[in-house]
Amino acid sequence: MLSKTEIRILDLLPSSGLNNSDAPIQCRSRVVPFPTDIDFETLSYVWGTVQDVINISVDGNDVPITTNLAAVLKRIRLVGEIRTVWVDQLCINQQDEEEKANQVALMGRIYSTTSQCLIWLGEIGQDISLSDAQTGLDFIYYVSEGKRKQEGTSELSVSVDFDSVEALRGPMRALDSIGLKYNPWWARMWTLQEAVLPPKACVLWGQLSIQWETIVSAASRWISLPYDPVIYAYYDTLYNIFSQVRGLVFAKENRQGPLDTAFRWSFRGASNPLDKVYGLIGLFPPGTFPRARACDYGLSPATLYAMFTADLIEHHQSLHPIALRYLRNLPQSTPELPRWAFDLAVSGPQFAFTLDGGDYGWYLMSTYDCYNACGATTIDWSRFRYDQTLNALELTGCMLDSIAVAGPRPRGEEPDTSNLSRAGVARMIQDWYQIAEEFYQNQPRHESIYDTNSWPESFWKGLLANIKLDSDSFSEGPATSEDIALAKEFVRTGSRNETYYSMFANLVHRKMIITKTGLLGFGPHHAEVGDQVWILPGGKMPFVLRPSEGQSLSTNELLFIGSSYVDGIMEGEAMELVEPAIDIVLR
Structure with a gap:
């Protein structure tokens, strides 16, 4: 078993002069101290299914690997010399959980110190011609440099009119693949750090x-190009590469913190759900994730x-990480997950509702810092604790009020659908308004510490969460009287x-709630009286x-x-009304 200061590298032997595609794959492995002065390349690829395997020779022994790995090894094998690589499938004993944990914890450093990462996108599809595939890559070069390749730089390059939609139909179909x-x-969690960390990469x-670097340059230029009818005709194809x-x-430029990174890339999948976390750890300095850093594959x-x-x-x-909406009862929801925890496994149907086709996924990420309900208070770190035995979060809190009214939850327009139409939302808002009006008409004035006569203002501000959003769900500032009129x-x-964006983004995540003392707001869809x-x-x-x-009051669970x-308490106003914070346990 490898220690925490060793890695295994692979010498890919040359093909001995035989046809490179037909010669059997032969390798030698070496265990070396890590960090090492030995130059090695890394591979970034999709494993494929473990049922689809082929045997290769490693140190004279037959070792099964997936056919996708076998394909890339044949492609990168040199004719007259050894090529030294690190590849997870062969350089980590996948059957040894302790070695796997040790090596996974090193993978960030392995990919950071490689001489080059080889990104394998697979074989060219059988229905795609080689010339179309090459011309597609030439077009990326063209966008990157603003000019064609020099004559003779690619023996497969052909003369194509890059100003013609029809001439680019085949090459763009190739790029689409x-x-x-x-x-x-593009959809695997591990390939994130494999693309971000290496100093150099070749696709x-x-x-x-x-x-x-050529693809990066093209992506950078593409976003700022003036309108071009040819490029626009293939917008979706280029977007599916360049946006990623x-x-x-x-x-790579460290523009994103860990929370933003985890949220942004959680759509990427992993064969082992634990790798949804472990695939992120290498992107950040040691100590960023003290609990998860151990890469323990024995955890649930x-x-x-x-x-x-x-x-x-x-x-x-x-506390922003727990302010993200917790998604329950979706096909990928993690069983037994505490309700406050970020469910990285939900990567397919990310949102329980869409409105007019939009999911407004970034709303809770981008608007949390628009408010300051806690006023000048801060997290009491002396009381903050994660209890692994109970899988619970211990911290402090102040109870303000109980919910007396929880409006009906939004429902899809058609059975078994999650989309709401504009007309359906308008009807739902009208129903909520009527429910609120009946509540306040029957509310004894002396039992409320809030001005119940101002509830319509709170209702309309609450529909917008008192912010004006742009089309990407980022705040442009507080809602104005004009916004409320709209x-x-x-x-x-x-x-x-x-x-439209402000209201719909809010209501994808929330429904109307009213507290016993008359506070009106918008809370999670699954909030109850x-x-x-x-x-x-x-x-x-x-x-x-x-x-x-079934819990005693003393446990505060x-x-x-x-x-x-909740209107009227979003800037710390409630801190003058609540009792001192007490210890609580969140499940």
């Missing part, structure tokens, strides 16, 4: 290749995701206007929590329901 929509390389596609490349560039996904969420809270010194107009007419609104020191939004059934907007 290696983009996000059809090529699984391999069958017998063709292109430098990663730009995201990887942002990650529910425990690891909770540990990772606690690490995110401590790293960012913020919200009313939408409910009256059902016509799309400038408040009897749930409680809490202020958590250091939390910029109020949180809806539910007392656990609460089920986490989600973050909320």
Whole structure:
């Protein structure tokens, strides 16, 4: 078994003069201290299925590997010399969980110190001609440099009119096959750090290749190109490559913190759900994730995701990681996951509802810092603790009020669908307004500490969460009286206007709630009557929590329901009304 200061590297032997594609693959392995002065390349590829394997020779022994790995090894094998590589499938004993944990913890450094990463996008599809594939790559070079390749730089390059939609139809179809929509390389968690960390990379596609830096340059120029009818005709094809490349560039330039990175890339899959976390760790300095850093493959996904969420809270010194909507009862939801934890396994149907086709996925990520419900308070780190035995979060909180009214949850227009139409949303808002009006008409004035006469203003502000959003769900500032007037107009007419994004983004995640003392807000879709609104020191939004059934009051154990907007307490006003913070346990 390898120690924590060793790695195994692979010498890929030459093909001994035989036809390179037919010669059997032969390798020698070496165990070397790590870090090492030996130059080695790394591979980035999609494993493929473990049922689809082929035997190769390693140190004279037959070793099964996936056919996709065998394909790339044949492609990169040199004719007259040894090529030294590190490849996870062969350089880590996949049957030894302890070695696997040790080596996975080193993978960030392995990919950071490689001489070059070889990114394998697979063989060229049988229905794609070699000339179309090469011309597609030439077009990327053309966008990158703003000019054609020099004559003779590629023996396969052909003369194609890059100003013709029809002439590019075949090459763009070829590029489409290696983009996000059809090529699984872009959708695997491990390939994130494999593309981000190496100092140099080369993309391999069958017998063709292109430098990663060329694709990066093309992606950078593409975003700022003036309108071009030819390029626009193939916008989706180019977007499915260049948008992903730009995201990887942002990650390489450290523009994203751990929470943003985890949220942004959680759509990527992994054969082992634990790798949804372990595939991210190498992107950040040692110590960023003290709990998850051990890469323990004996943990359950529910425990690891909770540990990772606690690490995110401590790293960012913020409760933002628990303010992201917790998605329940989706096909990929992690069993037994605490409600406060970030579920990285939900990568397919990310959102339970869409409105007019939009999922507004970044809403809770981009708007959390617009508020300051906790006022001047901060997280009490002396009381903050993650309990791995209970898989629970211990911290402090202040209970403000109980929910007396929980409006009906949005429902899809058609059976078994999750999409809501503009007309359906307008009707739902009208129903909520009527429910609120009946509540306040029957509310005894002396039992409320809030001005119940102002509830209509709170209702309309709450629909927008008191912010104006742009089309990407980022705040442009507080909602104005004009924005509220437009919200009313939408409910009256059902016509799309400038408040469309603000209202729909909020309602994808929330429904109307009213507390016993008359606070009106919008809380998680699964909030119920009897749930409680809490202020958590250091939390910029109020949180809806539910007392656990069968628990004694002394334990203060609460089920986490989600973050909320409650009008009138979003800037710390409630801190003058609540009792001192007490110890609580979130499940």
